[in-house]
Amino acid sequence: MRATRIPLIALATLGGLLAVPVSAQSTGLEDMVGARAGQAENGVRARGYELIRADRGDDRSYTYWWSASRRQCVTIATMDGRYASVTPTLPPDCGKIASSDRGRPDTAYPSRPAYPPPYRPSDDRRGDGYGRAPSIAGRQVTLGLVCFGDGSRDGLATGTQWQWNSQRDRYEYGSYTESRREMFDASLMLQLWDGGGRIRLPKSLIPPINSRGDNGWWDLYDVQPDRDTITATYRLNGFNKPRITIDRRAGRITVQGLSSYGFRGRCDQLGGPNRF
Structure with a gap:
């Protein structure tokens, strides 16, 4: 590059x-x-x-x-x-x-509704705990994801080398700084509810200039679920509003913002299959 x-x-x-x-x-x-x-x-x-x-x-x-x-x-x-x-x-x-499923029939996932189905309200699943669907500010979470993959962003590299000084008409050995794309492993979390949701970003995907979020979470806007994909955006700062695309059949996620900002990975559904 x-x-x-x-x-x-x-x-x-x-x-x-x-x-x-x-x-x-x-x-x-x-x-x-x-x-x-x-x-x-x-x-x-x-x-x-x-x-x-x-x-x-x-x-x-x-x-x-x-x-x-x-x-x-x-x-x-x-x-x-x-x-x-x-x-x-x-x-x-x-x-x-999976090892825990050995001996069980390998059945296909059933057809899904356009929006992720809510958790079964068989008990009061409002608090924290394994297998429970949380309620965020009175909104019941219908889909919770933890996604692992590769992130990228604009980074800086410094070094020393010979450079031409046109004013002094000679080569000089000095330092330089250049911008380049940085790649790294990262994970993020998403929670979706009817009409909205939020995303929790790792520090590596939060630039120095940002809209601060709420304890590491950023609100999702324009959440558009259909049978095969879910799309949404979040406001990282005044210039960068990354777009999220979730492939529900493959269980993969793509986040694309300005310049080199982005993330690609695979998601695990909390309390459910890897395809959702």
């Missing part, structure tokens, strides 16, 4: 990166990050993984690998011909049945 040079000036401190793994279980492939994709595939197979499927994103591709001995599904993101990340994920992402 082409880098744009800017003068070395005092700059606002960027937020720290946040990396949240899907599982603490080792994949045995952690050392593959940075390897050339074509050469590394044989190494992945040699460690007991088989290729299940592949997806193509805007600037990277995703391959899904399954290890029968580990009962482990792994997502490998490839960018610029190299493995950018190795992320453990759930067996259903590789078309396999």
Whole structure:
């Protein structure tokens, strides 16, 4: 990617990166990050993984690998011909049945209504607790998601090199600062209710100039659910209003804002299947 040079000036401190793994279980492939994709595939197979499927994103591709001995599904993101990340994920992402579901029939997900169905009101599910649907300011949450993936934003890099000084008519060794796209692992959370919702962002997706949010949460606007997708926007600041697109069949999410700001990942539904 082409880098744009800017003068070395005092700059606002960027937020720290946040990396949240899907599982603490080792994949045995952690050392593959940075390897050339074509050469590394044989190494992945040699460690007991088989290729299940592949997806193509805007600037990277995703391959899904399954290890029968580990009962482990792994997502490998490839960018610029190299493995950018190795992320453990759930067996259903590789078309396999989770360990707790072995022996049960592998039934397809039933057809869904246009808007995510509410939780069953069989009990008073208003408070915190495992498996309970929270109520936010009197609004019942109908869909809760935790999404893991890769984020990007505009970043800054500094270094030293020889540069031409036209005023002094000679080369001089000095420092420089350039803007470039930064990639990182991240996770985010979403809560949707009838007519609205909110999103919780990691620090790595919050720029120094922002609308502050509410304890890390940003309100969602223009929430448009249909049978296959859910779209919405949030106001990060006066200029950047990222758009969210959720693929309900694939369980994937895309967030796209100005310039390099964005996020791509896979979502887990709280208290339900990975496809919603």
